[in-house]
Amino acid sequence: MPTLLLHHPKFLEHETPHGHPERPDRLRAIDRILEHERFQSLERDLATSANDEQIARVHPTSYIQHIRASAPEDGLARIDADTAMSPGTLDAALLGAGAACTAVDEVMTGKVSNAFCAIRPPGHHAEKSTAMGFCFFNNAGIAARQAQAAHGAERVAIVDFDVHHGNGTQDIFWDDPSVFYGSTHQMPLYPGTGALTETGAGNIYNAPLSAGADGEVFKEAARTRILQPLKDFRPDLVIISAGFDAHVRDPLAELRLTEADFSWITYHLMEIADQCCHGRVVSVLEGGYDLEGLARSAAAHVMALMDA
Numbered sequence: 001m002p003t004l005l006l007h008h009p010k011f012l013e014h015e016t017p018h019g020h021p022e023r024p025d026r027l028r029a030i031d032r033i034l035e036h037e038r039f040q041s042l043e044r045d046l047a048t049s050a051n052d053e054q055i056a057r058v059h060p061t062s063y064i065q066h067i068r069a070s071a072p073e074d075g076l077a078r079i080d081a082d083t084a085m086s087p088g089t090l091d092a093a094l095l096g097a098g099a100a101c102t103a104v105d106e107v108m109t110g111k112v113s114n115a116f117c118a119i120r121p122p123g124h125h126a127e128k129s130t131a132m133g134f135c136f137f138n139n140a141g142i143a144a145r146q147a148q149a150a151h152g153a154e155r156v157a158i159v160d161f162d163v164h165h166g167n168g169t170q171d172i173f174w175d176d177p178s179v180f181y182g183s184t185h186q187m188p189l190y191p192g193t194g195a196l197t198e199t200g201a202g203n204i205y206n207a208p209l210s211a212g213a214d215g216e217v218f219k220e221a222a223r224t225r226i227l228q229p230l231k232d233f234r235p236d237l238v239i240i241s242a243g244f245d246a247h248v249r250d251p252l253a254e255l256r257l258t259e260a261d262f263s264w265i266t267y268h269l270m271e272i273a274d275q276c277c278h279g280r281v282v283s284v285l286e287g288g289y290d291l292e293g294l295a296r297s298a299a300a301h302v303m304a305l306m307d308a
């Protein structure tokens with residue numbers, strides 16, 4: 001069965017202030033590298049928008065209304081110091097959440113073996129009622145609820161290797177033992193959460209890493225603090241918050257991962273998914289701000305997924 005790639009040209013219409021790292025060129029770089037013939041066997045599909053019912057499983061209706069009402073007709077509307085909406089942002093955010101839900105539908109029904117959502121804006125900093133850190137809707141969280149509500153999944157895991165801690169995902173599932181959240185991230189770094197002691201209902205697994213940590217340190221932390229508890233959790237679906245800003249070239253952080261490390265973690269997550277849930281993996285793009293590091297890392301990640 002193929003790997004599904006969900007994309008949409010409207011993701012490029014979410015504009016950010018001049019010089020902002022979370023820019024349309026990020027997806028252009030990924031689109032370009034995935035044009036290579038070694039990705040020919042990907043099943044490519046256009047994203048469709050999430051509906052309010054799907055989003056409301058994670059975000060209160062009042063918050064969805066607030067985001068809708070904040071969308072500008074022209075120019076940029078500031079949501080916080082580093083998060084802004086352009087006229088194309090709302091559609092892109094709805095399509096991103098929708099892509100994550102479609103990926104879950106296709107993977108849970110066995111139509112594809114796994115899926116990668118090449119989407120923006122990212123999602124893992126979006127808390128239940130707060131847009132922040134370039135994020136509006138928590139795509140991975142919405143995907144987890146889609147698996148539970150529409151497909152009867154009992155236990156869903158979200159593994160987040162973005163260099164920043166996914167405070168939003170942790171916030172959403174803090175007291176919900178049916179969802180496992182495991183994160184490797186640099187600490188201290190934005191947003192400041194993600195300490196080892198933050199364990200929620202015993203379902204939160206944080207593996208903070210110091211600036212300068214390389215692939216070996218990352219692998220050891222991932223193995224002991226994330227992968228082992230993930231196996232014990234026995235997920236019905238593994239969702240990946242796939243940020244590639246832990247790459248050595250990334251300008252926003254100081255970890256020293258390479259493409260091979262992203263390939264490594266992807267294979268290990270696929271192996272656990274094979275053991276627990278017929279290989280069901282849904283990956284959603286989060287951060288990654290060096291265009292070359294991002295494109296090469298995303299390519300390594302997708303190559304691994306295609307090897308299912």
Ligand SMILES: [Zn+2]
Pocket residue numbers: 162163164243245286287288
């Ligand atoms: Zn990040």
